Amino acid sequence: MNLKLTGKLLGAAAALSLLGSAAAADNWRAWNIHHDGHPNTAAMDRFSELVAEKTGGEITVEVFHGGVLGSQPDALEQVRIGAIEIGNFNLGPIGPMVKEANLVSLPFIFKSGPHMFRVLEGEAGGIIADAMGEAGVLPLAWVDAGARSFYAQKAINTPADVEGLKIRVMNNDLYTAMISAMGGNPSPMAFSEVQQALKTGVVDGAENNFPSFKNVGHYEVTTNYSLSEHLIIPECICVNTAKFNALSPELQAQLTEAAEEAALFQRELWTVQSEQARKDVEAAGIVVNEIADKGPFQAAMALVYDEYLTANPDMKALVELAQSTE
Numbered sequence: 001m002n003l004k005l006t007g008k009l010l011g012a013a014a015a016l017s018l019l020g021s022a023a024a025a026d027n028w029r030a031w032n033i034h035h036d037g038h039p040n041t042a043a044m045d046r047f048s049e050l051v052a053e054k055t056g057g058e059i060t061v062e063v064f065h066g067g068v069l070g071s072q073p074d075a076l077e078q079v080r081i082g083a084i085e086i087g088n089f090n091l092g093p094i095g096p097m098v099k100e101a102n103l104v105s106l107p108f109i110f111k112s113g114p115h116m117f118r119v120l121e122g123e124a125g126g127i128i129a130d131a132m133g134e135a136g137v138l139p140l141a142w143v144d145a146g147a148r149s150f151y152a153q154k155a156i157n158t159p160a161d162v163e164g165l166k167i168r169v170m171n172n173d174l175y176t177a178m179i180s181a182m183g184g185n186p187s188p189m190a191f192s193e194v195q196q197a198l199k200t201g202v203v204d205g206a207e208n209n210f211p212s213f214k215n216v217g218h219y220e221v222t223t224n225y226s227l228s229e230h231l232i233i234p235e236c237i238c239v240n241t242a243k244f245n246a247l248s249p250e251l252q253a254q255l256t257e258a259a260e261e262a263a264l265f266q267r268e269l270w271t272v273q274s275e276q277a278r279k280d281v282e283a284a285g286i287v288v289n290e291i292a293d294k295g296p297f298q299a300a301m302a303l304v305y306d307e308y309l310t311a312n313p314d315m316k317a318l319v320e321l322a323q324s325t326e
Contacts, residue, residue, distance in 0.1 A: 026059045028243075030086035031075040033067040033191075038215060039273050040088055040143065040235065041065050043266030047237060050258035055251055061086060071190065080136035082240045087137070090145060090235045092170045100131035103318055105174045106308065107301045108294075110232040113144060115325070120234060124321045132236075138244055139236035140259035144270040147229035151213060152205025155289045156226040159183070159300045168194050168206040177304045178230065182297075191216075198222060207231070210277040211270070219281040226289040228297055237263060 030048065034040045048061040069075055069084060072093055078084040080097075095102035103109060103124070110116040119125060120142045129139050150156045152165060163183030169175035171188040179186035187203050197203045198221040206218065207230070213219055237259040244252060282288055291297075309316050 026085075026243075028059060028061045028085035029069070030061050030063040030088070031067075031069045031079065031084050032063055032065045032088045033072055033075075034088075035066050035215070038211065039266050039269035042269055043143065043262045044088055044237075046265050047258055047262035050261055051255060054254040054258050058251060059247075059255065076137065079238060079240050082136075082242055085240050085243050087238050088143070088235060089137070089238055090170075090233060092172055092175070092231075092233050094132065094137065095172050095174065098128075098131050098135045098137075099312060099315060100128045100318060102172075102174060102312075103128060103315070103322055104233050105172055105231065106319065107174075107178045107230045107304060108298045109319070109322055113147065113232055116232050116234060117142065119322045119325045122325055124318055124325065127318060127321075132238070133241045136241050137238045138241045139238050140244075140256050141237045141263035143235045143237065143263045143266045145233055145235045146209030146211065146270065146274050147227075148207045148209055148231040148233065149226055149228045150205055150207045150230075151218065151222045151225045151286075153223050155224045155287065156205070156228065157289060157291055158296050161226075165204040166202070168197060168203045174304065174308065175231075177307065178301065181300050181304050194218065195221065210274050210281070214277040214281050219284055219286050222286070224287045224289060225281065227291050228294065230297060 030044060032040060032044045044063045044065070048063050051059050051061045063086075067075070070078065072089065075084060075087050076089060076093060076097070079087040079089075091101050091104045095105045104116070110119065120128070125142070132139055150162070150167070152167075154161065156162055159182040162179065164185070166185045166187050167179045168187050168189055169179060170191075176186035176188060187197075189197060189203075194203070194206050195217055198206065198218060205222070207228075208218070210225075213225060219225075239255070244255070247255065278288065305319075309319065
């Protein structure tokens with residue numbers, strides 16, 4: 001074979017190789033319920049940039065913000081079956097699907113935000129991650145969602161202040177049990193419906209973190225925010241397990257690194273924005289009630305724990321593992 005023909009063949013082979021690499025590039029979609037200005041939105045955009053950078057373009061991630069690909073339950077199912085590759089999910093709604101993830105929904109299971117991350121990045125978190133992965137939604141990194149507290153038309157300083165109130169909660173039996181244990185009436189409903197429900201009196205109150213309370217305007221239709229900090233529920237950057245497992249070990253490591261870096265970026269933004277959100281709602285006239293003694297709230301949860309562990313005795317070791325984490 002002459003050199004000219006050999007050169008042509010080699011050139012053609014190189015071109016085919018490049019085309020093959022381009023064809024093999026994975027173009028993934030990511031779901032995010034938050035809008036512009038939210039720490040998670042900035043973090044998911046950063047995650048997309050990092051994935052492209054670290055994988056050399058072998059994987060690209062297009063992030064769809066504002067829940068445009070569906071509600072959280074819909075998106076969770078889509079990631080689980082692989083119709084969407086990535087999701088930024090709150091672990092609350094994952095609990096009914098993955099019992100180990102319900103650990104984070106036990107009221108007062110975490111002492112603080114830093115304690116939550118120590119639990120999740122330790123043995124207990126590994127157990128939760130493995131169980132979620134088996135369900136098809138593998139967490140690559142944990143992100144902050146702050147502490148959830150009550151807001152209503154009156155101050156809530158003791159469990160007795162909840163008695164008789166209709167309180168909106170996310171759809172999870174532990175949250176309804178929490179409100180019931182204080183004598184309140186739990187009202188599960190979609191987050192998008194809460195503003196109108198508060199405005200019209202369909203519910204008397206709700207519970208969430210400062211940025212969410214401010215960003216969606218719930219502070220406009222309530223008067224008091226009471227720092228019960230009863231739930232510290234993390235969020236995750238999660239991937240469809242099968243899609244992740246189909247990647248090379250190198251790509252798996254690069255995707256994980258991108259998620260972990262984006263999560264650290266999110267945590268920094270969260271701290272700043274949470275502090276600013278508190279200042280903003282106070283400036284708007286919201287009374288923020290510091291609760292001097294949370295002991296009565298914690299004591300009221302004893303029945304919630306007893307009923308939960310009676311129904312889920314295999315969760316006892318995981319609960320104790322989380323509680324014993326320093």
